[in-house]
Amino acid sequence: MYSIQEVAQICDLSPHTIRYYDKEGLLPFVARTKSGNRTFSDTDLELVKLICCLKNTGMPIKEIKKYMDMVVEGSGTAEERKQMMIAHRREVARQMDEMRKNLNIIDLKIKFYETGRH
Amino acid sequence: MYSIQEVAQICDLSPHTIRYYDKEGLLPFVARTKSGNRTFSDTDLELVKLICCLKNTGMPIKEIKKYMDMVVEGSGTAEERKQMMIAHRREVARQMDEMRKNLNIIDLKIKFYETGRH
DNA sequence: GTTCGACTTCGAGCGAGGTCGAACTAAATC
DNA sequence: GATTTAGTTCGACCTCGCTCGAAGTCGAAC
Known part of the structure; x- marks a missing residue:
């Protein structure tokens, strides 16, 4: 079992942010100790990592919440x-494609500066 | 010369957003007509496109402003x-790399669902 | 000469995603 | 039993990047 601090370090988040995620309903699976502290299992940790992955690829908090609610709901x-x-x-692939195009533009710009045509 | 509306359409922005960029100092190069309307040359249009490219790759407005100020300052x-x-x-390349990793995680997740281990 | 449409400025408001601090509690150490 | 450390809730606040609306101006068409 992991404490909020440990999860924060592993996932490069602040404990504040994790509580915020919980408040927003992203962590409906998190259990508590007797004294009310959040406690994360390995499975929970994996889910938090997934949250980070989805968040970092631009999925809105609300949609992540929907997904996590379904996870808790079960295999149905x-x-x-x-x-x-x-x-x-698909959306992430689209983003990467746009990224590639923009990287190209930036590369062209750098080449301009290198050939002195600035 | 392009009107604000035309630039907006070409760059897929709203005129509001372009004025906002101007207010934030991203368009120090934009000229005005006698009556005070913004008017964009082909060179200006290219700079607006560059702004979009930088913005879409995560460069903050303030940093784009610095760049545009330097453009106006000249070849020095x-x-x-x-x-x-x-x-x-470098930063964009780093982002793309992270994207790739996250895409991989998503692909694994999809495979999990396909093999019925959910 | 008035009406229309596209522009202008200005300032307020908004949504997303945190970020922070105050006040409190619980368990562990001295 | 007092202190320290890590956790808790709650609500206020912040930044970023717009987004909008009100009120006004300008030039062209009718």
């Missing part, structure tokens, strides 16, 4: 979750 | 601008 939602991931995958 | 700032572009290029 597996197909819907899969479809969500597939849709998000 | 060329080396500094080049260094800025090189630094940004």
Whole structure:
């Protein structure tokens, strides 16, 4: 079991941010100790990592919440979750493509400066 | 010469956003007509496109402003601008790398769902 | 000469995603 | 039993990047 501090360090988040995620409903799976402290299992940790992955690829908090709610709901939602991931995958691929194009523009700009045509 | 509306359409921005960019100092090069309307040359248009490229790759408004101020300042700032572009290029490459890793995680997740281990 | 449409400035408001601090609690150490 | 450390809640605040609306101006068409 991991404390909020440990999860924060592993996932490069602040404990504040993790509590914020919890408040927003992203962590419906997190258990508490007797004294009310959040406690994360290995499975929970993996889910937090997934949250980071989705967040860092631009999925809004609200949509991540939907996904996590479905995870808690159980295997009946597996197909819907899969479809969500597939849709998000497409979106990420699109973003990377745009990135590539912009990287190209930046490279051209650098070449301009290198050939002195600035 | 292009009107604000035309630039907006070409660059997929709203006229509001372009005025906001101007207010923030991103467009120190923009000329005005007698009656005070903004008017963009082809060179200006290219700079607006560059602004979009930098913005879409995560460069903050304030840093874009610095760059544009240097553009207006003239060729004396060329080396500094080049260094800025090189630094940004690195940052974009880093982002793309992170993207790739995250795409991989998403792909694994999809595979999990496909093999029924959800 | 008035009406229209596209522009102008200005300042307020908004949504997303945190970020922070105050006040409190619980368990562990001295 | 007092202190320290790590956690808790709650609500206020912050930054970024817009977004919008009100009120006004200008030039062209009718």
